[in-house]
Amino acid sequence: MSNKEHDVTRRQFLNYTLMGVGGFMAAGMLAPMVRFAIDPLLREEKGGKMVDVMAVKDITTEPVRKTFSVDRVDGWHKFKEEKIAYIFKDDNGKIIALSPVCTHLGCTVAWNDDPAHPNQFHCPCHGGRYTKTGINVPGTPPPEPLHVYETKVKNGRLYLGEEKPRGGA
Amino acid sequence: MHRGKGMKFVGDSRVPAKGKFIPPKDYSEYPGKTEAFLPNFLLKEWMVGAVFLIGFLILTMSDPSPLEKEADPTSSGYIPLPDWYFLFLYQLLKYPYASGDYKIIGTVIIPGLAAIGLLLAPWLDRGLERRPIKRPIATSIMLLTVVLMVYLTWESSVTHNWEQSEQQGKIVKQVEIDKSSKGYQLYSQNCAGCHGQNLEGGVGPALVGKNLNPAIVSSMATKGGGNMPPGVFKGSKQELDVLAKFVSDVSKK
């Protein structure tokens, strides 16, 4: 015991070992449980399957409301989720499928049902409006454009996937 | 107000000191060395705990907890089994003097007496002697009880048909069966009683996923084998072929 400052006493040594063993036990017990609990955070997102919605030749420049259902798996619960899309061709002939979920607070918007603002999407909850291509009209509540579905054309049929935010635009 | 003498002060309150409490012995009065609880003794305890935990975690990893197929209240012929620590009671109820009209002996009287005896042990065995050898009655009753419980558990586990137990609870995947086919009609008349309406098993094993060929099916259906008695199938030779083909096809799904 020449250097009192640096020598670890027997008691301190025991205390450290005790903390080590206690920590090991707590970790051994809790690690599997915590990993179990946070499983939803670490799950890899599975890309949704594309769903056949309508024939491409039926798509016009006027938005039409189409409902389709997507298979969803929620843990042990499997169900079909009903989704709505407004489908039309834009001026360049590109097919656009808009999700009618208002980006303000999640109400469902409708096409052309407000006589004061023809040819716009209109949200009944807080009066949000979007142009035909889904761009939010400045001065109304929505902060961003309507989300668009991923589209794919195969054998003359239109397939829709997940809805994605458009960002900016 | 009474104050001072004969009072015990606990914080602000005064408690009359009766002095009847039997004070615990100071541990330093016990023979031999003592050791501080923290950290010396606790460290040893936790080391034992850590070793125990490692063994326990290995057990959980190597042996998945059993899960049988989903409960089906309409199923008949399932032979239930309690968890192993109730097996002795389960076995006790099989004996004639603890079943039938005497069921109450096995279900209430014996367990009840054991429970009450256990609760009242300090008053049934009041002597000051603590060494087990010096109180032969208490020691022998307890030893006898333990031996009986071990024996009953053992009896129960050796007389139980574990293979059938495993079969009857197995998770069987649902397969599509054409219930309008001739084969299914024959199956339903001859086999479904034991092997289940969906070939999922019951008293007999599940047939789904067994990958049976038709020859084996027809042989089992007529001659029996294993736990299956001979002559279960009652019908013509042609019907047997239809049935065998049907079961074989489903068993391969």
Added chain:
Amino acid sequence: MFQKLYDWIDERLDITPLWRDLADHEVPEHVNPAYHFSAFVYCFGGLTFFTIVIQILSGMFLTMYYVPDINNAWDSVYYLQNDVAYGQIVRGMHHWGASVTIVMVFLHALRVFFTGAYKKPRELNWIVGVLLFFVILGLGFTGYLLPWDMKALFATKVGLQIAASFPIIGDWIKLLLQGSDIVGAQTLARFFAIHVFFLPALLMGLMAAHFLMIRRQGISGPL
């Protein structure tokens, strides 16, 4: 930093005596396996406590996925065991832990019995201990139904039949536990409530009493 925080709290609440009471007592030689290996029989109480801690923790985590409903119970157990990471281990800890707890309680009770530690003045602690044993058996019985698989359902039917054979009030006990005239949706809900709230509450109260009595009376001396 911790020292400062501790001092700050201690200054206000005087917490030191609370834990020093537990920490500073001396452990006599006759219960210390380091001196006499045969004293390992005194470990069973501590191990019982440890397994109960494991049971409580793993049980809490299992209820994050488990649903006590006849349509979903089995599916949720199947899902948590097979699809959730470490589900097999967490369910295993609870399933095998139940068995291990029973073994440990049993060994602990036998140790106390054969060392005569339940004698005056420790009669009350013995009674609390026996009640703890019964509560743990009750937890085992109610927990067996929860996965809602074949053995759960049919073993519970038998168990309730045994309860029904009790003279006079038997049918009444059975109906109270079963909640309905069959073992079904309501039984599962009831068993879940008993398994997760009622019995654990009782268990913790009794354990607190058990430990307080040990500290008050000290452990019994050598034989």
